[in-house]
Amino acid sequence: MSDCIFCRIVAGSIPATIVARTPDAVAFRDLNPQAPTHVLVIPAEHIPSMAEADTDRAEGQVGKAMRLAVQVAKELELDQSGYRLVVNTGRDGGQSVGHVHVHLLGGRRMSWPPG
Numbered sequence: 001m002s003d004c005i006f007c008r009i010v011a012g013s014i015p016a017t018i019v020a021r022t023p024d025a026v027a028f029r030d031l032n033p034q035a036p037t038h039v040l041v042i043p044a045e046h047i048p049s050m051a052e053a054d055t056d057r058a059e060g061q062v063g064k065a066m067r068l069a070v071q072v073a074k075e076l077e078l079d080q081s082g083y084r085l086v087v088n089t090g091r092d093g094g095q096s097v098g099h100v101h102v103h104l105l106g107g108r109r110m111s112w113p114p115g
């Protein structure tokens with residue numbers, strides 16, 4: 001069994017509040033939400049970070065996860081008000097889980113620059 005918590009969520013061996021799933025990507029609620037809507041969208045396949053995603057295969061997997069994020073934003077009716085998609089990468093990017101994930105944040109006005 002993988003020791004990656006997001007791979008375990010994909011496999012269904014640890015619980016998560018799943019919002020949407022395709023054969024290639026899974027969307028689930030973040031445990032520690034930073035906005036009224038905070039969903040994580042991940043490729044089903046393990047890719048440690050965007051720093052390792054510059055391959056043809058990863059391009060497809062990340063693209064499919066991004067597409068699911070856009071679809072979930074529509075389903076949750078965020079597309080009119082807007083939302084933010086964030087992919088933290090590496091230490092300075094604030095990445096804490098080593099499996100590529102897109103944060104879908106919405107339901108409040110976001111500020112810029114990010115912290």
Ligand code: AMP
Pocket residue numbers: 005016029030031032033040087088094095096097098
């Ligand atoms: P990052 O800091 O960009 O790597 O984001 C990791 C995110 O994963 C954080 O927002 C955590 O709250 C979230 N997280 C960690 N473990 C879980 C889990 N088991 N289920 C849902 N969200 C999680």
